Amino acid sequence: MAKNDDNLLKKIVSHAKEYGFVFPSSEIYDGLSATYDYGQNGVELKNNIKQYWWKAMVQLNENIVGLDAAIFMHPTTWKASGHVDAFNDPLIDNKDSKKRYRADVLVEDYLAKIETKITKEVGKAAKRFGEAFNKNEFMRTNARVLGYKEKIAAIEKRMQSAIENQNFDDFKALIEELEIACPVSGSKNWTEVRQFNLMFSTELGSVAGDASTIYLRPETAQGIFVNYLNVQKTGRMKLPFGIAQIGKAFRNEIIARQFIFRMREFEQMEMQFFVKPGEELNWYKAWKKQRMQWHKALGLGNAKYRFHDHLNLAHYANAAADIEFDFPMGFKELEGIHSRTDFDLSAHEKYSGKKLQFFDPQENKNYTPYVVETSIGLDRMFLAVLAASYTEETLEDGSERVVLSLPPALAPTKVAVLPLTKKDGLPDKARAIINELKFDFTTQYDEKDAIGKRYRRQDAIGTPYCVTIDHQTLEDNTVTIRNRDTMAQERVPINKVRETLEKNTSLTDILRKINTP
Numbered sequence: 116m117a118k119n120d121d122n123l124l125k126k127i128v129s130h131a132k133e134y135g136f137v138f139p140s141s142e143i144y145d146g147l148s149a150t151y152d153y154g155q156n157g158v159e160l161k162n163n164i165k166q167y168w169w170k171a172m173v174q175l176n177e178n179i180v181g182l183d184a185a186i187f188m189h190p191t192t193w194k195a196s197g198h199v200d201a202f203n204d205p206l207i208d209n210k211d212s213k214k215r216y217r218a219d220v221l222v223e224d225y226l227a228k229i230e231t232k233i234t235k236e237v238g239k240a241a242k243r244f245g246e247a248f249n250k251n252e253f254m255r256t257n258a259r260v261l262g263y264k265e266k267i268a269a270i271e272k273r274m275q276s277a278i279e280n281q282n283f284d285d286f287k288a289l290i291e292e293l294e295i296a297c298p299v300s301g302s303k304n305w306t307e308v309r310q311f312n313l314m315f316s317t318e319l320g321s322v323a324g325d326a327s328t329i330y331l332r333p334e335t336a337q338g339i340f341v342n343y344l345n346v347q348k349t350g351r352m353k354l355p356f357g358i359a360q361i362g363k364a365f366r367n368e369i370i371a372r373q374f375i376f377r378m379r380e381f382e383q384m385e386m387q388f389f390v391k392p393g394e395e396l397n398w399y400k401a402w403k404k405q406r407m408q409w410h411k412a413l414g415l416g417n418a419k420y421r422f423h424d425h426l427n428l429a430h431y432a433n434a435a436a437d438i439e440f441d442f443p444m445g446f447k448e449l450e451g452i453h454s455r456t457d458f459d460l461s462a463h464e465k466y467s468g469k470k471l472q473f474f475d476p477q478e479n480k481n482y483t484p485y486v487v488e489t490s491i492g493l494d495r496m497f498l499a500v501l502a503a504s505y506t507e508e509t510l511e512d513g514s515e516r517v518v519l520s521l522p523p524a525l526a527p528t529k530v531a532v533l534p535l536t537k538k539d540g541l542p543d544k545a546r547a548i549i550n551e552l553k554f555d556f557t558t559q560y561d562e563k564d565a566i567g568k569r570y571r572r573q574d575a576i577g578t579p580y581c582v583t584i585d586h587q588t589l590e591d592n593t594v595t596i597r598n599r600d601t602m603a604q605e606r607v608p609i610n611k612v613r614e615t616l617e618k619n620t621s622l623t624d625i626l627r628k629i630n631t632p
Contacts, residue, residue: 224295
């Protein structure tokens, strides 16, 4: 963790750009708001996160298969799903700064400040009681903390009610009662709250007059629902079974912010699990447990995760929870697990006129399956991994280093091969080692600068191992292998390098920590 948590996000943004993880999109043209490009290291980390999710979700579960649906879909899809009529954000303008905000985000930021007060109370109590401090007991019994929690719950309930009932007068009244000020002007002079549809629209067809309006998909789930019957029949799938997908989605966020946490173009990793009606809540609990295991297996710190169970549910759900992560800006949603009932399949059946049911041979009848959804934002997961791994260290000699302590299995480069000098045949030996390793591991070759500087460069991009070739290598075929986290160096035969990498950078051991539901 950085020394100054308030500046952690700024440091991560700077580090991500400097070391080729994330660049502002179209930067030579001064960029495009809330759009980013993943650089040479970022794309490797992103692909490794995808692979971890896909293997855990599809490879480890016999009854879950994959899909890659098109971004463009028939426009009636979005009528059936409710997005045309109800996919809106509540917006509010400040009359003095002329800035536009999402009303719910303003309230969420206010709630985050209350959460910070709770954290401070816990911190003060922990100092006061020392080792005898029981955090859970304190959270359950401290009057001030309980008061803060009650205030948060009351505000959340009122905001949810205002959104669901489209009572925007009360939404504005809530903002005024909380005395929320514009972050830019400090003014509390607000307009009315109004709705704004988040879908990007475009036209299909080469002649404008013949074109029909279609949308860039605002979520990937509907591509799964409309293909439910195709997959079920061609895969001879029996309930319960799931369909998994990784893909891009697009939302015309008015207030896209906090780096890659909230963007207009983003990527989702979703799985829709089809079950027999009446069994959905048991599967909902099972998937909550399994998804938390998936996150914690990475070793980023169990305390960084928590469940947030929804009390006010969307109209299509009978249970919902978020897995929240302790981002630099506080606990925020990372993944959602929802019991969606039969809302989606029934809606598509109604609008399409096609039967989207399952024939149960044991009961000898057709019925519409219920669905349990797990949905995680890939970009948010990327940010979570980056934030949890970013570390500033002061070493014994007083020098400092910045290291990305990434889970080795996710690291963009698994091993850097470094000749001590550019002469005496050391580069040739280094190249020979890379040529043996590159078929199984992402590798880097670096011969520029002193060896210490090269180690620092690899630390900064999260490379778990560095192999150094020196003059002794030419004599006895041994190399020095350096561990990123401990900085310990060990002399090993060249033929032991592969064994070390296989043992310590494979996804297999992480995947074994996850119990399939």
